[in-house]
């Protein structure tokens with residue numbers, strides 16, 4: 001399969017990329033790792049006149065901890081997240097998530113920014129981005145804008161980025177003390193996409209009550225969502241198996257789940273409830289055994 | 300508009316003028332005539348097209364040749380040294396790691412990265428790291444045996460797994 005013809009541009013800075021983005025007209029696509037876009041070009045699902053390759057922009061490749069946040073440049077590859085000593089020290093949970101994406105070759109190329117802008121309904125990162133309450137920094141010629149995770153995923157393949165903007169970095173707040181985290185995924189046996197993926201992040205008090213919980217779900221709906229009704233039933237309580245089971249019954253609230261060629265809507269709903277329950281059980285198991293994520297510095 | 304790219308392939312600098320839509324795998328196979336890299340699925344699934352790009356295993360059917368401008372590429376043709384097979388190649392031959400051989404170049408390039416990252420891999424690590432490669436013949440057991448044997452052979456010789464790149 002061959003993509004249709006296009007012109008290729010490789011700017012060396014964000015400014016230069018923004019300039020191209022505004023002057024080349026409407027028929028432009030930004031190229032990050034290319035592991036969603038190149039297949040789409042080959043299938044001619046998209047036929048842009050211009051591609052702007054972001055690979056030459058060093059500013060999009062930051063991996064650092066700043067002001068109690070893990071800062072990931074949009075062009076950070078999944079393998080870089082999986083293997084980075086910085087990420088491992090600050091938020092090892094995210095290394096695990098990155099290591100579950102696709103396969104090693106794809107992880108060498110695919111980027112976190114590309115994944116978040118593409119907003120594939122079965123991508124892995126979105127569940128964690130929601131559960132971690134991350135912020136996306138979008139730059140345009142008029143300056144920069146910060147979008148919170150809860151506003152980012154707007155629908156099928158739709159993220160809250162404007163036409164002439166570039167996602168430059170993702171900022172992930174480091175976690176408070178006594179916080180455990182799990183990402184549990186049912187991998188599609190062929191594609192390795194998430195049939196359902198659940199990110200559960202729970203902060204517990206000394207007596208093992210749930211002080212704070214955020215649950216992100218990917219795979220089953222048109223885009224990733226927080227499981228708000230489940231979260232509400234957990235805060236303030238001791239999370240034993242009974243409470244978790246009861247709360248997980250609400251896992252599909254607010255998710256519009258449709259069947260597809262592999263699974264009926266009912267099957268997906270059942271999987272969604274099951275994976276939310278199991279992710280919470282595993283997180284509580286981690287919390288009880290003291291396997292917490294590293295803690296942010298005291299303010 | 301065509302662009303001139305310069306790519307170091309198996310140690311040799313190649314300068315060519317290419318259309319931006321040309322895929323890396325076609326650049327290797329059709330422009331440079333290095334046909335050891337195969338196209339299986341053409342949809343980023345099978346790994347037959349795996350090559351090493353700046354030391355990382357990548358699926359060359361999912362990369363534009365222009366994205367490889369300035370890169371160092373190693374293909375299956377670049378592994379043997381002075382007529383001697385790379386230890387991974389030798390182990391595949393010895394341990395029945397192939398039948399028809401179609402997936403083999405990609406398997407070996409994936410195995411090369413696997414052994415660089417995990418020089419003494421467990422069977423689970425081997426299986427996990429070969430997730431991006433599909434073989435339609437062998438049932439994988441021979442491949443896994445071959446990679447275990449290659450790991451041992453390379454450790455015995457004290458040979459850095461990067462040999463040949």
Ligand code: FES
Pocket residue numbers: 337338339340341342343344345346347348349358359360361
């Ligand atoms: S041909 Fe590239 S992954 Fe199958």
Ligand code: FES
Pocket residue numbers: 396397398399400401402403433434435436437
């Ligand atoms: S040996 Fe035939 S496809 Fe693997």
